[in-house]
Amino acid sequence: MAFKIVFTVFVSLSIFACASKETQYPRSDEVPGTYTNEYSVDVIDGETGDVMGTRLVRDTIFIRPEGDGFEVSNRKWLQNDYDGNGWVDSMQGEIEPMKTYKAEYNLKTGLLRPLEENSRPPLFLEDEKIYWSEVRALEYSKVSSF
Numbered sequence: 001m002a003f004k005i006v007f008t009v010f011v012s013l014s015i016f017a018c019a020s021k022e023t024q025y026p027r028s029d030e031v032p033g034t035y036t037n038e039y040s041v042d043v044i045d046g047e048t049g050d051v052m053g054t055r056l057v058r059d060t061i062f063i064r065p066e067g068d069g070f071e072v073s074n075r076k077w078l079q080n081d082y083d084g085n086g087w088v089d090s091m092q093g094e095i096e097p098m099k100t101y102k103a104e105y106n107l108k109t110g111l112l113r114p115l116e117e118n119s120r121p122p123l124f125l126e127d128e129k130i131y132w133s134e135v136r137a138l139e140y141s142k143v144s145s146f
């Protein structure tokens with residue numbers, strides 16, 4: 001009897017584990033929002049080559065509805081742990097945000113493609129996240145909706 005119960009549970013779990021995950025791309029009305037990616041890097045002194053400290057980068061992508069498509073813009077903020085300046089807009093620094101552009105969304109593929117061909121890499125949307133193209137480089141998590 002115990003064998004039948006264990007066997008039934010094992011078969012049920014195997015079927016559940018092998019079931020393919022259905023990819024859910026957001027509907028067009030779910031695309032707009034604010035998406036962020038935070039990462040840190042060591043800051044190297046140009047003269048000595050020593051590590052001066054750590055820089056935290058907050059990279060934010062804003063997607064707003066515009067006409068039949070979307071407007072995609074970007075801001076980056078920087079915070080160094082060694083200078084006490086707090087969060088600083090990267091427009092002043094060496095890490096510049098990407099230029100604002102218009103894009104269209106394909107619900108079947110999850111791709112947010114720039115209208116101007118080859119101007120920017122497409123963004124790939126899936127499960128409340130954005131990635132740079134389908135290779136899933138640089139993951140941005142959705143933090144708010146418009």
